[in-house]
Amino acid sequence: MGGTEHLTVEREGATLVLTLNRPEAKNALSLSLLVGLYDGWLEADADDTIRSVVLTGAGGTFCAGMDLKALAGDGMAGEHHRERLREDPDLHWKAMLRHHRPRKPVIAAVEGHCVAGGTEMLQGTDIRVAGESAVFGLYEVRRGLFPIGGSTVRLPRQIPRTHALEMLLTGRPYSAQEAAGIGLVGRVVPDGTALDAALETAERINACGPLAVEAVKASVYETAAMSEQEGLAAELERGWPVFDTADAKEGARAFAEKRRPRFRRE
Structure with missing residues (x-):
């Protein structure tokens, strides 16, 4: 199994668990995280003993999106992986599931903040479980940015357009209950149990053909x-x-x- 300093890869039976592991930065995207994530998707597709994938975050947070400090010029963590990006300029988009779709089912287990790039990546997953205190939202417009991870295309196809446009144009936060109400996530569970619930769903999938x-x-x-x-x-x-x-x-x-x-x- 692969993994990097910011992405942990583990097996739970026939399920591959990918954990965004940069809790000190609320799992903000780094090159190490993106490279590990993309390699995880490739591993899941290449190994026929893997029947499902669970995506989650360490430290009670899913993903706070882009590293704004890096965007401001401080440099993105994981620069030693820069060669991978030069070899495949689309690697970061494929890691975030913008235009890469694993053939195995992907279940998101969300605790805490899942905002900006986190909410964009979420849209590339198939089944979504959230802890009751999870927070969602596309904050890009508040920073004068564009949610270029696919949200202006995918979000209106996944939830009603009026809700998609409100989320995209206001940049406001959404509670887990509200996210479930508009169909962004499928189920809300008690805090701290999203991963267990996702693994239970994965086991049901794994038992199927x-x-x-x-x-x-x-x-x-x-x-x-x-x-x-x-x-x-x-x-x-x-x-x-x-x-x-x-x-x-x-x-x-x-x-x-x-x-x-x-x-x-x-």
């Missing part, structure tokens, strides 16, 4: 911008091959024999 899970996720995103007619046709192309897999037959046998299925990605 991995080929089916990955095909379902791919279909949801592939058809999002299609007409209903186009989407239904694309769904058949993606879904029918799943029925011909050994895993599909195993699922039916396990149901008939009243036992847990033993999926093999075949």
Whole structure:
């Protein structure tokens, strides 16, 4: 497993846990964090024993976004990783899931602040659990900045446009309950339990057929911008091959024999 000084990588069964680990800076983005995060996404996709990914933050905070001190000219932490960015100028965007989509389900476990770049990165995850004291928001306009991590495109597609525009144009904070009310997160749990709740969800996913899970996720995103007619046709192309897999037959046998299925990605 990889990881850097600002990104911890651990295994919990079939789940890869990526932890933003710069608590002294509220997990603000650094080169070390971004490089570790991108490598984590690649590791999850390359290893077929990994069936899900949980993204969380250390120290009771998810991510406070861009390091404003670095932006002001003090230098971004993790400069020794600069060569990785020169080799792949898009690495930071892919790390933040702006235009990189892991094929495995990604579950966000949010405690504390998840603002600016944190809220932008959140939009690249699939399932989102938040502690009741979590705070969300896109603060960029308050600093004269633009939320260039994808929010002007993705947020209005994920929550009602009126809520998206209010969040984008006011830069105000949102409580976990309010974020759940507008659909930005799916579930609010007691403080300190978001990671446990995310891991429980991951375990449920891990118990399902991995080929089916990955095909379902791919279909949801592939058809999002299609007409209903186009989407239904694309769904058949993606879904029918799943029925011909050994895993599909195993699922039916396990149901008939009243036992847990033993999926093999075949």
